[in-house]
Amino acid sequence: xxxxxxxxxxxxEGLAKxxxxxxxxxxxxxxxxxxxxxxxxxxxLLSEIGLTYPQYLVMLILWSExxxxxxxxIGSHLMLDxxxxxxxxxxxxxxxxxxxxxxxxxxxxVLIGLTAKGxxxxxxxxxxxxxxxxxxxxxxxxxxxxxxxxxxxxxLFLNDAPPATAAEEEALSE
Amino acid sequence: xxxxxxxxxxxxEGLAKxxxxxxxxxxxxxxxxxxxxxxxxxxxLLSEIGLTYPQYLVMLILWSExxxxxxxxIGSHLMLDxxxxxxxxxxxxxxxxxxxxxxxxxxxxVLIGLTAKGxxxxxxxxxxxxxxxxxxxxxxxxxxxxxxxxxxxxxLFLNDAPPATAAEEEALSE
DNA sequence: CAATATTATATTGCGCACAATTTGATTGTT
DNA sequence: AACAATCAAATTGTGCGCAATATAATATTG
Numbered sequence: 001x002x003x004x005x006x007x008x009x010x011x012x013e014g015l016a017k018x019x020x021x022x023x024x025x026x027x028x029x030x031x032x033x034x035x036x037x038x039x040x041x042x043x044x045l046l047s048e049i050g051l052t053y054p055q056y057l058v059m060l061i062l063w064s065e066x067x068x069x070x071x072x073x074i075g076s077h078l079m080l081d082x083x084x085x086x087x088x089x090x091x092x093x094x095x096x097x098x099x100x101x102x103x104x105x106x107x108x109x110v111l112i113g114l115t116a117k118g119x120x121x122x123x124x125x126x127x128x129x130x131x132x133x134x135x136x137x138x139x140x141x142x143x144x145x146x147x148x149x150x151x152x153x154x155x156l157f158l159n160d161a162p163p164a165t166a167a168e169e170e171a172l173s174e
Numbered sequence: 175x176x177x178x179x180x181x182x183x184x185x186x187e188g189l190a191k192x193x194x195x196x197x198x199x200x201x202x203x204x205x206x207x208x209x210x211x212x213x214x215x216x217x218x219l220l221s222e223i224g225l226t227y228p229q230y231l232v233m234l235i236l237w238s239e240x241x242x243x244x245x246x247x248i249g250s251h252l253m254l255d256x257x258x259x260x261x262x263x264x265x266x267x268x269x270x271x272x273x274x275x276x277x278x279x280x281x282x283x284v285l286i287g288l289t290a291k292g293x294x295x296x297x298x299x300x301x302x303x304x305x306x307x308x309x310x311x312x313x314x315x316x317x318x319x320x321x322x323x324x325x326x327x328x329x330l331f332l333n334d335a336p337p338a339t340a341a342e343e344e345a346l347s348e
Numbered sequence: 349c350a351a352t353a354t355t356a357t358a359t360t361g362c363g364c365a366c367a368a369t370t371t372g373a374t375t376g377t378t
Numbered sequence: 379a380a381c382a383a384t385c386a387a388a389t390t391g392t393g394c395g396c397a398a399t400a401t402a403a404t405a406t407t408g
Binding site for chain 1: 392393394395396397398402403404
Protein backbone atom coordinates (compact mmCIF):
# COMPACT_ATOMS: atom_id res chain seq x y z
CA UNK A 1 0.00 0.00 0.00
CA UNK A 2 1.54 3.31 -1.03
CA UNK A 3 1.88 6.40 1.11
CA UNK A 4 -1.00 8.28 -0.56
CA UNK A 5 -3.46 5.42 0.01
CA UNK A 6 -2.33 5.09 3.61
CA UNK A 7 -3.00 8.77 4.20
CA UNK A 8 -6.51 8.47 2.76
CA UNK A 9 -7.19 5.41 4.88
CA UNK A 10 -6.07 7.19 8.03
CA UNK A 11 -8.29 10.11 7.19
CA UNK A 12 -11.19 7.73 6.52
CA GLU A 13 -10.67 6.02 9.89
CA GLY A 14 -10.80 9.39 11.61
CA LEU A 15 -14.14 10.27 10.01
CA ALA A 16 -16.29 8.36 12.49
CA LYS A 17 -14.44 9.65 15.57
CA UNK A 18 -15.47 12.60 17.70
CA UNK A 19 -18.94 14.02 17.10
CA UNK A 20 -20.02 13.19 13.55
CA UNK A 21 -23.13 15.35 14.05
CA UNK A 22 -21.24 18.64 14.51
CA UNK A 23 -22.14 21.13 11.80
CA UNK A 24 -18.51 21.93 11.07
CA UNK A 25 -17.79 18.24 10.54
CA UNK A 26 -20.42 17.88 7.82
CA UNK A 27 -18.93 17.29 4.39
CA UNK A 28 -22.12 18.13 2.54
CA UNK A 29 -23.10 21.32 4.32
CA UNK A 30 -20.60 23.59 2.52
CA UNK A 31 -21.82 22.17 -0.78
CA UNK A 32 -25.38 23.05 0.21
CA UNK A 33 -24.37 26.60 1.18
CA UNK A 34 -22.33 27.02 -2.00
CA UNK A 35 -25.33 25.94 -4.07
CA UNK A 36 -27.60 28.48 -2.40
CA UNK A 37 -24.94 31.19 -2.65
CA UNK A 38 -24.43 30.63 -6.34
CA UNK A 39 -28.10 31.00 -7.21
CA UNK A 40 -28.21 34.13 -5.05
CA UNK A 41 -25.16 35.58 -6.84
CA UNK A 42 -26.64 34.98 -10.29
CA UNK A 43 -30.09 36.32 -9.42
CA UNK A 44 -29.57 40.08 -9.86
CA LEU A 45 -27.62 39.56 -13.10
CA LEU A 46 -30.13 37.14 -14.58
CA SER A 47 -33.18 39.12 -13.54
CA GLU A 48 -31.95 41.86 -15.87
CA ILE A 49 -32.57 39.52 -18.79
CA GLY A 50 -35.67 37.95 -17.25
CA LEU A 51 -34.22 34.54 -16.37
CA THR A 52 -33.82 32.45 -13.25
CA TYR A 53 -30.71 30.32 -12.78
CA PRO A 54 -32.25 27.01 -13.92
CA GLN A 55 -33.88 28.81 -16.85
CA TYR A 56 -30.45 30.20 -17.74
CA LEU A 57 -29.04 26.67 -17.71
CA VAL A 58 -31.77 25.56 -20.13
CA MET A 59 -30.88 28.46 -22.41
CA LEU A 60 -27.17 27.55 -22.29
CA ILE A 61 -28.06 24.09 -23.57
CA LEU A 62 -30.39 25.37 -26.28
CA TRP A 63 -27.85 27.96 -27.43
CA SER A 64 -25.03 25.43 -27.62
CA GLU A 65 -26.73 22.32 -28.89
CA UNK A 66 -28.85 21.42 -31.87
CA UNK A 67 -32.20 22.82 -30.71
CA UNK A 68 -34.93 21.66 -30.57
CA UNK A 69 -34.28 19.17 -27.79
CA UNK A 70 -36.75 16.99 -25.90
CA UNK A 71 -37.64 17.71 -22.29
CA UNK A 72 -35.91 14.48 -21.33
CA UNK A 73 -32.68 15.40 -23.08
CA ILE A 74 -32.56 18.76 -21.33
CA GLY A 75 -33.37 17.01 -18.06
CA SER A 76 -30.54 14.53 -18.44
CA HIS A 77 -28.07 17.37 -18.92
CA LEU A 78 -29.30 19.23 -15.86
CA MET A 79 -30.28 16.20 -13.76
CA LEU A 80 -33.83 17.48 -13.44
CA ASP A 81 -37.09 15.64 -14.14
CA UNK A 82 -40.29 16.66 -15.88
CA UNK A 83 -41.84 17.62 -12.55
CA UNK A 84 -39.36 20.47 -12.40
CA UNK A 85 -38.90 21.15 -16.10
CA UNK A 86 -42.47 21.13 -17.39
CA UNK A 87 -43.67 24.14 -15.38
CA UNK A 88 -40.31 25.88 -15.85
CA UNK A 89 -40.48 25.45 -19.64
CA UNK A 90 -44.08 26.64 -19.69
CA UNK A 91 -43.00 29.84 -17.96
CA UNK A 92 -40.24 30.24 -20.52
CA UNK A 93 -42.76 29.62 -23.29
CA UNK A 94 -45.12 32.26 -21.96
CA UNK A 95 -42.13 34.63 -21.74
CA UNK A 96 -41.76 34.02 -25.49
CA UNK A 97 -38.20 32.68 -25.44
CA UNK A 98 -38.86 28.99 -26.20
CA UNK A 99 -41.39 26.98 -28.20
CA UNK A 100 -42.90 23.69 -27.04
CA UNK A 101 -44.36 21.25 -29.55
CA UNK A 102 -45.02 17.52 -29.69
CA UNK A 103 -42.45 15.50 -31.60
CA UNK A 104 -44.16 14.26 -34.78
CA UNK A 105 -41.96 11.16 -34.81
CA UNK A 106 -42.88 10.22 -31.23
CA UNK A 107 -45.94 11.93 -29.79
CA UNK A 108 -44.80 11.20 -26.24
CA UNK A 109 -41.94 13.63 -26.58
CA VAL A 110 -42.15 17.40 -26.39
CA LEU A 111 -39.49 19.30 -28.28
CA ILE A 112 -38.17 22.58 -26.94
CA GLY A 113 -36.88 25.04 -29.49
CA LEU A 114 -35.69 28.64 -29.44
CA THR A 115 -37.81 31.52 -30.67
CA ALA A 116 -36.20 34.51 -32.38
CA LYS A 117 -36.45 36.29 -29.05
CA GLY A 118 -34.76 33.38 -27.32
CA UNK A 119 -31.91 33.38 -29.83
CA UNK A 120 -31.53 37.14 -29.50
CA UNK A 121 -31.25 36.82 -25.73
CA UNK A 122 -27.87 35.17 -26.15
CA UNK A 123 -26.23 38.52 -26.91
CA UNK A 124 -27.45 39.90 -23.58
CA UNK A 125 -26.27 36.77 -21.80
CA UNK A 126 -22.73 36.91 -23.12
CA UNK A 127 -21.64 39.41 -20.50
CA UNK A 128 -23.03 37.38 -17.60
CA UNK A 129 -20.06 35.08 -16.85
CA UNK A 130 -17.68 38.03 -16.75
CA UNK A 131 -20.03 40.12 -14.63
CA UNK A 132 -20.55 37.28 -12.18
CA UNK A 133 -16.83 37.00 -11.57
CA UNK A 134 -16.76 40.74 -10.95
CA UNK A 135 -19.68 40.61 -8.51
CA UNK A 136 -18.30 37.61 -6.65
CA UNK A 137 -15.35 39.57 -5.36
CA UNK A 138 -13.15 36.53 -5.84
CA UNK A 139 -9.51 36.87 -6.71
CA UNK A 140 -8.03 34.92 -9.62
CA UNK A 141 -6.47 32.62 -7.01
CA UNK A 142 -9.86 32.03 -5.35
CA UNK A 143 -11.39 31.30 -8.74
CA UNK A 144 -8.64 28.89 -9.60
CA UNK A 145 -9.14 27.06 -6.29
CA UNK A 146 -12.89 26.98 -6.92
CA UNK A 147 -12.28 25.59 -10.39
CA UNK A 148 -10.10 22.84 -9.00
CA UNK A 149 -12.76 21.97 -6.42
CA UNK A 150 -15.38 21.95 -9.16
CA UNK A 151 -13.40 19.47 -11.24
CA UNK A 152 -13.77 17.09 -8.31
CA UNK A 153 -17.48 17.79 -7.97
CA UNK A 154 -17.95 17.23 -11.68
CA UNK A 155 -16.23 13.87 -11.48
CA LEU A 156 -18.20 12.76 -8.41
CA PHE A 157 -21.65 14.13 -9.21
CA LEU A 158 -21.71 14.31 -13.00
CA ASN A 159 -19.55 11.24 -13.72
CA ASP A 160 -17.62 13.59 -15.90
CA ALA A 161 -14.08 12.31 -15.62
CA PRO A 162 -11.13 14.48 -16.54
CA PRO A 163 -8.25 12.48 -18.03
CA ALA A 164 -7.17 10.20 -15.18
CA THR A 165 -3.69 10.61 -13.79
CA ALA A 166 -1.38 7.60 -13.61
CA ALA A 167 -1.84 7.51 -9.84
CA GLU A 168 -5.63 7.34 -10.15
CA GLU A 169 -5.45 4.59 -12.78
CA GLU A 170 -3.23 2.66 -10.39
CA ALA A 171 -5.78 3.07 -7.58
CA LEU A 172 -8.65 1.90 -9.79
CA SER A 173 -6.94 -1.25 -10.99
CA GLU A 174 -6.17 -2.48 -7.48
CA UNK B 175 6.03 36.89 -9.67
CA UNK B 176 6.38 33.25 -8.66
CA UNK B 177 5.60 30.23 -10.78
CA UNK B 178 2.34 29.37 -8.99
CA UNK B 179 0.93 32.87 -9.50
CA UNK B 180 1.94 32.81 -13.14
CA UNK B 181 0.07 29.56 -13.67
CA UNK B 182 -3.08 30.94 -12.07
CA UNK B 183 -2.83 34.08 -14.19
CA UNK B 184 -2.50 32.07 -17.37
CA UNK B 185 -5.53 29.99 -16.41
CA UNK B 186 -7.46 33.20 -15.62
CA GLU B 187 -6.58 34.68 -19.02
CA GLY B 188 -7.92 31.56 -20.73
CA LEU B 189 -11.29 31.82 -18.93
CA ALA B 190 -12.82 34.35 -21.31
CA LYS B 191 -11.68 32.56 -24.45
CA UNK B 192 -13.80 30.19 -26.53
CA UNK B 193 -17.52 30.00 -25.70
CA UNK B 194 -18.06 31.12 -22.12
CA UNK B 195 -21.73 30.12 -22.43
CA UNK B 196 -21.08 26.40 -22.97
CA UNK B 197 -22.59 24.32 -20.18
CA UNK B 198 -19.39 22.35 -19.66
CA UNK B 199 -17.46 25.59 -19.22
CA UNK B 200 -19.64 26.76 -16.33
CA UNK B 201 -17.84 26.77 -13.01
CA UNK B 202 -21.01 27.04 -10.98
CA UNK B 203 -23.10 24.38 -12.67
CA UNK B 204 -21.39 21.38 -10.99
CA UNK B 205 -21.88 23.10 -7.63
CA UNK B 206 -25.57 23.47 -8.40
CA UNK B 207 -25.86 19.79 -9.39
CA UNK B 208 -23.89 18.68 -6.33
CA UNK B 209 -26.24 20.69 -4.11
CA UNK B 210 -29.31 19.06 -5.60
CA UNK B 211 -27.69 15.61 -5.47
CA UNK B 212 -26.80 15.94 -1.83
CA UNK B 213 -30.33 16.81 -0.73
CA UNK B 214 -31.61 13.92 -2.86
CA UNK B 215 -29.13 11.51 -1.23
CA UNK B 216 -30.11 12.54 2.30
CA UNK B 217 -33.87 12.46 1.64
CA UNK B 218 -34.60 8.71 2.10
CA LEU B 219 -32.40 8.53 5.22
CA LEU B 220 -33.84 11.64 6.81
CA SER B 221 -37.45 10.79 5.98
CA GLU B 222 -37.06 7.78 8.28
CA ILE B 223 -36.68 10.17 11.20
CA GLY B 224 -39.16 12.69 9.83
CA LEU B 225 -36.71 15.43 8.83
CA THR B 226 -35.83 17.30 5.66
CA TYR B 227 -32.22 18.27 4.97
CA PRO B 228 -32.50 21.90 6.18
CA GLN B 229 -34.45 20.72 9.23
CA TYR B 230 -31.63 18.23 9.92
CA LEU B 231 -29.13 21.10 9.76
CA VAL B 232 -31.18 23.03 12.33
CA MET B 233 -31.16 19.98 14.58
CA LEU B 234 -27.37 19.59 14.22
CA ILE B 235 -26.98 23.14 15.50
CA LEU B 236 -29.42 22.68 18.37
CA TRP B 237 -27.83 19.38 19.39
CA SER B 238 -24.31 20.83 19.38
CA GLU B 239 -24.79 24.33 20.72
CA UNK B 240 -26.28 25.86 23.80
CA UNK B 241 -29.96 25.66 22.87
CA UNK B 242 -32.17 27.66 22.89
CA UNK B 243 -30.92 29.84 20.02
CA UNK B 244 -32.61 32.72 18.27
CA UNK B 245 -33.94 32.38 14.74
CA UNK B 246 -31.29 34.85 13.63
CA UNK B 247 -28.45 32.88 15.18
CA ILE B 248 -29.57 29.70 13.47
CA GLY B 249 -29.96 31.65 10.25
CA SER B 250 -26.43 33.04 10.42
CA HIS B 251 -25.03 29.52 10.79
CA LEU B 252 -27.02 28.21 7.82
CA MET B 253 -27.05 31.41 5.75
CA LEU B 254 -30.85 31.41 5.68
CA ASP B 255 -33.24 34.22 6.56
CA UNK B 256 -36.48 34.30 8.52
CA UNK B 257 -38.46 33.96 5.30
CA UNK B 258 -37.10 30.44 5.02
CA UNK B 259 -36.67 29.62 8.69
CA UNK B 260 -39.93 30.82 10.20
CA UNK B 261 -42.21 28.40 8.32
CA UNK B 262 -39.59 25.63 8.59
CA UNK B 263 -39.37 26.06 12.38
CA UNK B 264 -43.15 26.14 12.66
CA UNK B 265 -43.31 22.78 10.91
CA UNK B 266 -40.68 21.45 13.31
CA UNK B 267 -42.67 22.84 16.22
CA UNK B 268 -45.85 21.14 15.08
CA UNK B 269 -43.84 17.93 14.70
CA UNK B 270 -43.04 18.35 18.41
CA UNK B 271 -39.26 18.41 18.14
CA UNK B 272 -38.60 22.11 18.88
CA UNK B 273 -40.17 24.83 21.00
CA UNK B 274 -40.59 28.44 19.93
CA UNK B 275 -40.95 31.21 22.45
CA UNK B 276 -40.31 34.94 22.60
CA UNK B 277 -37.08 35.98 24.31
CA UNK B 278 -38.07 37.69 27.57
CA UNK B 279 -34.93 39.84 27.43
CA UNK B 280 -35.71 41.09 23.92
CA UNK B 281 -39.23 40.54 22.68
CA UNK B 282 -38.14 40.91 19.06
CA UNK B 283 -36.30 37.64 19.23
CA VAL B 284 -37.78 34.14 19.11
CA LEU B 285 -35.81 31.44 20.86
CA ILE B 286 -35.76 27.93 19.48
CA GLY B 287 -35.20 25.14 21.97
CA LEU B 288 -35.29 21.35 21.90
CA THR B 289 -38.17 19.34 23.31
CA ALA B 290 -37.54 15.97 24.95
CA LYS B 291 -38.61 14.39 21.67
CA GLY B 292 -36.14 16.58 19.79
CA UNK B 293 -33.29 15.63 22.11
CA UNK B 294 -34.21 11.94 21.82
CA UNK B 295 -34.09 12.19 18.03
CA UNK B 296 -30.35 12.60 18.21
CA UNK B 297 -29.87 8.89 18.91
CA UNK B 298 -31.69 8.03 15.67
CA UNK B 299 -29.66 10.60 13.78
CA UNK B 300 -26.29 9.27 14.89
CA UNK B 301 -26.26 6.58 12.23
CA UNK B 302 -27.07 9.00 9.40
CA UNK B 303 -23.54 10.16 8.46
CA UNK B 304 -22.31 6.59 8.24
CA UNK B 305 -25.35 5.43 6.28
CA UNK B 306 -25.03 8.31 3.85
CA UNK B 307 -21.48 7.32 3.02
CA UNK B 308 -22.69 3.78 2.43
CA UNK B 309 -25.55 4.90 0.18
CA UNK B 310 -23.36 7.28 -1.79
CA UNK B 311 -21.30 4.45 -3.20
CA UNK B 312 -18.21 6.58 -2.88
CA UNK B 313 -14.84 5.04 -2.20
CA UNK B 314 -12.62 6.38 0.59
CA UNK B 315 -10.56 8.04 -2.15
CA UNK B 316 -13.64 9.74 -3.61
CA UNK B 317 -14.65 10.91 -0.14
CA UNK B 318 -11.20 12.25 0.52
CA UNK B 319 -11.25 14.16 -2.77
CA UNK B 320 -14.72 15.49 -1.94
CA UNK B 321 -13.49 16.56 1.48
CA UNK B 322 -10.58 18.44 -0.06
CA UNK B 323 -12.95 20.17 -2.49
CA UNK B 324 -15.25 21.03 0.38
CA UNK B 325 -12.44 22.67 2.33
CA UNK B 326 -12.14 25.09 -0.59
CA UNK B 327 -15.90 25.69 -0.72
CA UNK B 328 -15.94 26.32 3.00
CA UNK B 329 -13.19 28.88 2.70
CA LEU B 330 -14.84 30.64 -0.25
CA PHE B 331 -18.50 30.51 0.76
CA LEU B 332 -18.38 30.31 4.54
CA ASN B 333 -15.23 32.40 5.14
CA ASP B 334 -14.19 29.50 7.25
CA ALA B 335 -10.76 28.09 7.94
CA PRO B 336 -10.65 24.29 7.88
CA PRO B 337 -11.48 22.81 11.31
CA ALA B 338 -9.26 20.22 12.94
CA THR B 339 -9.92 16.68 11.77
CA ALA B 340 -11.06 14.04 14.24
CA ALA B 341 -7.58 12.50 14.13
CA GLU B 342 -6.08 15.86 15.02
CA GLU B 343 -8.66 16.34 17.80
CA GLU B 344 -7.66 12.97 19.13
CA ALA B 345 -4.00 13.98 19.07
CA LEU B 346 -4.76 17.27 20.83
CA SER B 347 -6.71 15.65 23.66
CA GLU B 348 -3.94 13.19 24.42
C1' DC C 349 -53.00 -8.66 -33.45
C1' DA C 350 -54.31 -8.05 -28.80
C1' DA C 351 -52.58 -7.76 -24.19
C1' DT C 352 -48.88 -6.08 -21.52
C1' DA C 353 -44.92 -3.46 -20.41
C1' DT C 354 -42.29 0.47 -20.96
C1' DT C 355 -41.46 5.21 -21.89
C1' DA C 356 -42.21 10.45 -21.97
C1' DT C 357 -44.43 14.06 -20.23
C1' DA C 358 -47.88 16.21 -17.21
C1' DT C 359 -50.07 16.89 -12.73
C1' DT C 360 -50.45 17.29 -7.70
C1' DG C 361 -48.80 18.36 -3.37
C1' DC C 362 -45.21 19.69 -0.18
C1' DG C 363 -41.19 22.07 1.41
C1' DC C 364 -37.69 25.00 0.68
C1' DA C 365 -35.18 29.76 -0.82
C1' DC C 366 -35.63 34.33 -1.22
C1' DA C 367 -37.09 39.24 -2.49
C1' DA C 368 -40.11 42.56 -0.76
C1' DT C 369 -42.88 44.16 2.66
C1' DT C 370 -45.04 44.48 7.29
C1' DT C 371 -45.31 44.40 12.32
C1' DG C 372 -43.61 45.19 16.54
C1' DA C 373 -39.70 45.91 19.88
C1' DT C 374 -35.41 48.23 20.97
C1' DT C 375 -31.92 51.76 20.49
C1' DG C 376 -30.23 56.30 19.61
C1' DT C 377 -30.81 61.21 19.47
C1' DT C 378 -32.22 65.38 20.80
C1' DA D 379 -39.80 61.89 27.24
C1' DA D 380 -40.57 62.06 22.16
C1' DC D 381 -39.34 60.50 17.82
C1' DA D 382 -36.62 58.66 14.27
C1' DA D 383 -33.70 54.87 13.11
C1' DT D 384 -32.61 50.26 13.55
C1' DC D 385 -33.44 45.56 14.29
C1' DA D 386 -35.84 40.70 14.55
C1' DA D 387 -39.17 37.99 12.98
C1' DA D 388 -43.33 37.19 10.31
C1' DT D 389 -45.88 37.50 6.05
C1' DT D 390 -46.69 37.41 1.02
C1' DG D 391 -45.82 35.87 -3.43
C1' DT D 392 -42.93 33.45 -6.97
C1' DG D 393 -40.17 29.74 -8.59
C1' DC D 394 -37.85 25.81 -8.05
C1' DG D 395 -36.94 20.42 -6.80
C1' DC D 396 -38.89 16.29 -6.30
C1' DA D 397 -41.81 12.15 -4.83
C1' DA D 398 -45.92 10.10 -6.24
C1' DT D 399 -49.20 9.52 -9.47
C1' DA D 400 -51.76 10.03 -13.88
C1' DT D 401 -52.13 10.00 -18.83
C1' DA D 402 -51.08 8.84 -23.21
C1' DA D 403 -47.99 6.95 -26.84
C1' DT D 404 -44.81 3.47 -28.22
C1' DA D 405 -42.56 -1.03 -27.79
C1' DT D 406 -42.74 -5.80 -26.63
C1' DT D 407 -44.58 -10.15 -26.08
C1' DG D 408 -47.48 -14.14 -26.52
